[in-house]
Amino acid sequence: MEALVKAAEWFIGLFIQGGQTFSGLVVGIIPLLIVLMTFVNALIALIGTDKIDAVGKLAAREGILYYPIRYMVLPFLAVFFLTNPMAYTMGRFLPEKYKPAFYDSAVSMVHPPLGVFPHVNPGEYFVWAGIANGITEAGYNVGDLAIRYLLVGFVVILLRGIVTERISAIMWKREEQPEASAV
Amino acid sequence: MKRINKLLETIGRGVGRVVGAMYQAGRESIDQVITNVLPFMAFISLIIGIILATGVGDWIANYLSPLAASLLGLVVMSIIIAIPVLSPLLGPGAVIAQIIGTLLGTQFATGAIPAQYALPALFAINPQVGCDFIPVGLALGEAEPETVEVGVPAVLFSRFVTGPVSVVLAYLASFGMYQ
Numbered sequence: 001m002e003a004l005v006k007a008a009e010w011f012i013g014l015f016i017q018g019g020q021t022f023s024g025l026v027v028g029i030i031p032l033l034i035v036l037m038t039f040v041n042a043l044i045a046l047i048g049t050d051k052i053d054a055v056g057k058l059a060a061r062e063g064i065l066y067y068p069i070r071y072m073v074l075p076f077l078a079v080f081f082l083t084n085p086m087a088y089t090m091g092r093f094l095p096e097k098y099k100p101a102f103y104d105s106a107v108s109m110v111h112p113p114l115g116v117f118p119h120v121n122p123g124e125y126f127v128w129a130g131i132a133n134g135i136t137e138a139g140y141n142v143g144d145l146a147i148r149y150l151l152v153g154f155v156v157i158l159l160r161g162i163v164t165e166r167i168s169a170i171m172w173k174r175e176e177q178p179e180a181s182a183v
Numbered sequence: 184m185k186r187i188n189k190l191l192e193t194i195g196r197g198v199g200r201v202v203g204a205m206y207q208a209g210r211e212s213i214d215q216v217i218t219n220v221l222p223f224m225a226f227i228s229l230i231i232g233i234i235l236a237t238g239v240g241d242w243i244a245n246y247l248s249p250l251a252a253s254l255l256g257l258v259v260m261s262i263i264i265a266i267p268v269l270s271p272l273l274g275p276g277a278v279i280a281q282i283i284g285t286l287l288g289t290q291f292a293t294g295a296i297p298a299q300y301a302l303p304a305l306f307a308i309n310p311q312v313g314c315d316f317i318p319v320g321l322a323l324g325e326a327e328p329e330t331v332e333v334g335v336p337a338v339l340f341s342r343f344v345t346g347p348v349s350v351v352l353a354y355l356a357s358f359g360m361y362q
Contacts, residue, residue, distance in 0.1 A: 013236050014232055014237065017231075018233065019228070021235075022224060022232075029224075030216060030220070037211075037215065038208045039208070042201075042205040042208035086323070088320040088323040088324050089323045089324060091323070091326065100317075100321065100337045103313070103334065107312055108313070110313070111277075119212075119215075122219050122220050123223070124277040126284060127280045127305075127308070128284075128305065129284075130282075130283075131284050131285075131287055131288045131305055132288070133285075133288050134288030134290065135288075135301050135361075137288075138291055138293075144360050145360070148357065152302065152349070156306070156349040159345055160341060163344055164337055164338055164341040167341050168333050168334060171333045175333065
């Protein structure tokens with residue numbers, strides 16, 4: 001009997017801990033998340049998502065000057081205004097050779113803004129919040145981490161865009177060559 | 184009189200538009216939280232609760248945290264996650280990244296991993312982002328089938344390089360934070 005009671009208490013204990021964690025997350029994160037998302041969603045609705053089409057057209061141009069526009073500005077604006085997954089539709093303004101690189105760049109931007117703009121991808125909030133919560137519990141201010149996450153994110157998506165563009169260019173060449181020699 | 188009427192009409196219309204947009208935005212946010220955020224919180228809480236209550240947490244703190252508490256450990260982690268065969272499997276819904284992130288979070292909370300590793304850790308858990316979604320993402324961008332054929336391996340190989348590099352960049356960018 002004693003053992004049975006112990007077992008039951010242990011079993012419930014597993015979920016008491018989980019329940020405390022849950023209420024901590026709900027009280028600590030949800031209210032801010034809802035109000036912030038409401039603000040940004042309203043802002044986006046008032047500005048209109050079609051305004052970024054012009055940036056899409058600009059990003060399609062050749063030349064080294066347009067790399068930061070194509071792989072930093074456009075992916076961020078696309079993710080900010082259209083959110084995951086509609087952000088990838090902005091690829092339609094680019095020539096085929098840039099599309100894989102743009103996708104790589106845009107999809108890598110769906111988490112770095114989460115600390116400041118959670119509306120971009122609330123369904124995957126814990127990619128950021130898992131670690132951020134731990135930092136908060138350890139007694140640090142999480143704002144510093146949020147900003148740096150976003151800024152390093154910008155550098156990383158530019159890098160990914162350039163690297164993926166190079167790799168896809170090489171692969172295209174390789175695919176063309178065997179066909180050319182067969183003719 | 185006509186002017187005043189016109190002015191009132193313009194103001195009324197503007198206010199109506201703003202209020203409508205805000206109300207709609209509120210509805211969207213609540214929907215998002217209920218359908219996407221809360222279920223994940225429940226799931227994460229269950230995992231954390233079990234880990235903390237059963238003592239698995241202590242085991243992680245003793246054996247796995249030392250691995251994550253170094254630049255080399257985080258780079259190795261990002262390389263493993265970015266392996267072109269693994270990354271598309273680890274991608275869906277970012278579930279794996281969220282679970283690893285939360286596990287690491289419990290270790291940051293206790294100080295088992297020093298806080299200055301938070302930034303590189305955020306990139307180390309995530310080199311596979313979107314690797315499961317490349318064909319769909321490219322199709323959303325109206326890409327030709329030939330582009331998808333090249334794009335899928337190109338992105339996967341690129342991650343194998345940029346994944347570890349991003350961890351190192353994040354490590355360099357976290358100097359002066361939480362020390």
